Amino acid sequence: TWLVLLAQVFGLTAVVLVAVWMGHFQQGFAWQSNPGLEFNYHPLFMVIGMIFLYSDAILAYRVFRNDKKMYIKLLHAGMQITALIFVAVGLKAVFDSHNLKKPDPIPNLYTLHSWLGLITVILFGLQWVGGFATFLFPKAGMATRIMALPHHQFWGIAILCFAAATACMGITEKCIFSIKDYSQRPTQAYVANFLGLMIVCLVTTVIYIVTR
Amino acid sequence: TWLVLLAQVFGLTAVVLVAVWMGHFQQGFAWQSNPGLEFNYHPLFMVIGMIFLYSDAILAYRVFRNDKKMYIKLLHAGMQITALIFVAVGLKAVFDSHNLKKPDPIPNLYTLHSWLGLITVILFGLQWVGGFATFLFPKAGMATRIMALPHHQFWGIAILCFAAATACMGITEKCIFSIKDYSQRPTQAYVANFLGLMIVCLVTTVIYIVTR
Numbered sequence: 001t002w003l004v005l006l007a008q009v010f011g012l013t014a015v016v017l018v019a020v021w022m023g024h025f026q027q028g029f030a031w032q033s034n035p036g037l038e039f040n041y042h043p044l045f046m047v048i049g050m051i052f053l054y055s056d057a058i059l060a061y062r063v064f065r066n067d068k069k070m071y072i073k074l075l076h077a078g079m080q081i082t083a084l085i086f087v088a089v090g091l092k093a094v095f096d097s098h099n100l101k102k103p104d105p106i107p108n109l110y111t112l113h114s115w116l117g118l119i120t121v122i123l124f125g126l127q128w129v130g131g132f133a134t135f136l137f138p139k140a141g142m143a144t145r146i147m148a149l150p151h152h153q154f155w156g157i158a159i160l161c162f163a164a165a166t167a168c169m170g171i172t173e174k175c176i177f178s179i180k181d182y183s184q185r186p187t188q189a190y191v192a193n194f195l196g197l198m199i200v201c202l203v204t205t206v207i208y209i210v211t212r
Numbered sequence: 213t214w215l216v217l218l219a220q221v222f223g224l225t226a227v228v229l230v231a232v233w234m235g236h237f238q239q240g241f242a243w244q245s246n247p248g249l250e251f252n253y254h255p256l257f258m259v260i261g262m263i264f265l266y267s268d269a270i271l272a273y274r275v276f277r278n279d280k281k282m283y284i285k286l287l288h289a290g291m292q293i294t295a296l297i298f299v300a301v302g303l304k305a306v307f308d309s310h311n312l313k314k315p316d317p318i319p320n321l322y323t324l325h326s327w328l329g330l331i332t333v334i335l336f337g338l339q340w341v342g343g344f345a346t347f348l349f350p351k352a353g354m355a356t357r358i359m360a361l362p363h364h365q366f367w368g369i370a371i372l373c374f375a376a377a378t379a380c381m382g383i384t385e386k387c388i389f390s391i392k393d394y395s396q397r398p399t400q401a402y403v404a405n406f407l408g409l410m411i412v413c414l415v416t417t418v419i420y421i422v423t424r
């Protein structure tokens with residue numbers, strides 16, 4: 001349906017905006033040789049994994065309604081594990097950027113963003129294991145699956161909301177830390193704020209589609 | 213049920229935490245005579261109105277299932293309008309605190325927090341008018357009400373999520389702006405971060421209850 005298309009527009013715009021923000025306005029990417037630029041992989045990979053791929057993995061069930069059940073399951077689970085890999089690299093990047101900072105490292109896990117972010121990633125990992133154990137593992141019976149489904153759906157959506165709220169806080173922090181004239185609204189501020197709005201629009205659209 | 217009680221615990225804890233944060237750690241409250249302290253009403257009133265009262269107004273439908281329909285409607289609509297009044301005062305406080313700042317005013321509406329916050333408040337106002345026009349206004353027929361209900365429910369919940377995300381960004385900003393040693397995790401940082409977690413727990417619980 002056209003709502004799925006709209007979700008793709010929001011999602012792709014978000015990925016483009018975060019890539020332009022980090023790649024252009026925040027001087028691009030590097031790995032451990034330059035912890036300041038290594039940080040820039042964090043927003044990019046979190047938005048691709050925890051927002052874009054996560055959303056599309058959920059939508060896969062709605063888009064490919066007519067294909068064989070096992071194929072969709074593998075696609076859904078495969079996209080979610082791909083999301084998890086992006087997330088792992090994105091977390092490695094941000095922890096490196098704190099721990100390798102010269103002359104002094106930046107402390108870890110002091111913000112609400114980092115707390116909710118860590119909780120979100122842990123829940124996401126548990127959801128993956130739970131989804132695998134109930135819906136793919138052959139020994140789980142039909143009764144288990146029927147019982148687990150509403151919880152799997154509720155938490156799948158709840159964790160997506162947590163990810164969006166976490167991303168919005170991350171955007172807020174990065175703007176305050178790194179855009180010196182943020183309050184003068186330079187172009188970069190629009191890029192960052194619109195990135196946040198795109199994420200909110202994407203997640204709202206996905207949840208609207210999935211709850212119809 | 214006990215989940216409604218749990219929601220009250222999260223909600224009251226959030227209100228206590230924001231009151232302690234602003235009232236104790238951020239030197240308490242004042243009105244236009246001291247714009248710096250006038251700001252402190254903003255988080256307090258937004259959390260009371262846009263999170264606590266809003267949540268309980270939604271739960272009213274679940275708690276008073278057995279009372280006369282008209283009483284519950286009036287309670288629900290009345291709580292939502294009370295929430296809107298708190299929100300209006302909370303917004304007045306933050307705009308004053310920017311515009312009356314000496315020697316120079318602080319610019320308005322440059323953050324993602326303020327953008328999503330304004331969108332949230334406008335949607336909340338529209339939802340109130342829409343809810344009133346369909347469910348209380350006597351001329352709206354049964355067919356209209358049945359058609360409108362799923363949209364009223366979806367947007368009621370979506371706006372609550374927007375409010376929670378906005379509040380989390382506001383907490384993040386205030387911590388970075390006003391807690392000089394935030395990264396050293398002083399007591400105040402725990403108060404603020406736990407406030408955010410309580411809001412997330414409250415909203416998750418409310419949505420869980422309402423979608424059962």
Ligand code: HEM
Pocket residue numbers: 042043044046047050091094095098107108109110111113114115116117118120121162163164166167168169170171172173174177
């Ligand atoms: C939903 C996806 C995200 C998750 C789960 C997440 C998670 C985290 C975690 C766990 C940390 C702590 C690292 C440490 O303590 O060393 C962190 C730090 C950080 N993140 Fe994110 N993040 C996400 C998205 C973003 C985005 C989109 C941005 C910015 C555009 C961002 C900006 C930051 C910044 C500036 C820090 C360093 C300050 C701090 O510790 O809060 N994050 N993130």
Ligand code: HEM
Pocket residue numbers: 058061062073074076077080124125127128129130131132135136149152153155156157159210
């Ligand atoms: C972190 C990982 C996962 C997340 C976040 C997640 C999320 C979701 C969400 C939100 C839905 C609801 C979609 C809808 O109603 O259209 C869903 C459905 C479903 N998921 Fe997952 N999922 C994950 C992993 C898995 C895994 C590993 C499996 C195993 C195959 C799985 C199997 C299913 C099944 C069978 C459905 C039911 C679709 C339906 O008939 O509506 N999920 N998932």
Ligand code: HEM
Pocket residue numbers: 254255256258259262303306307310319320321322323325326327328329330332333374375376378379380381382383384385386389
């Ligand atoms: C969900 C409820 C909330 C809404 C709708 C909201 C809305 C707003 C709006 C519209 C502004 C812009 C004022 C201006 O430009 O002059 C603002 C500013 C601000 N708010 Fe909130 N707010 C909420 C909750 C909070 C909370 C809980 C906190 C902190 C604990 C907070 C902290 C701030 C800060 C620090 C500013 C000034 C910086 C800025 O303009 O973003 N807000 N808020």
Ligand code: HEM
Pocket residue numbers: 270273274285286288289292336337339340341342343344345347348361364365367368369371422
């Ligand atoms: C900003 C204002 C409002 C918000 C955010 C809001 C939100 C909500 C939400 C989330 C629900 C779903 C609750 C549930 O499923 O248990 C709901 C239900 C309802 N609301 Fe509102 N509402 C608002 C204003 C109003 C107004 C002014 C009326 C007029 C009387 C109204 C009438 C109703 C009715 C009839 C239901 C159906 C309850 C049910 O049978 O499940 N709402 N509202």
Ligand SMILES: O=C1O[C@H]([C@@H](O)CO)C(O)=C1O
Pocket residue numbers: 036039094097098106177178
């Ligand atoms: O992780 C962080 O990244 C930025 C900056 O150090 C790199 O641009 C910042 O202030 C952090 O706390």
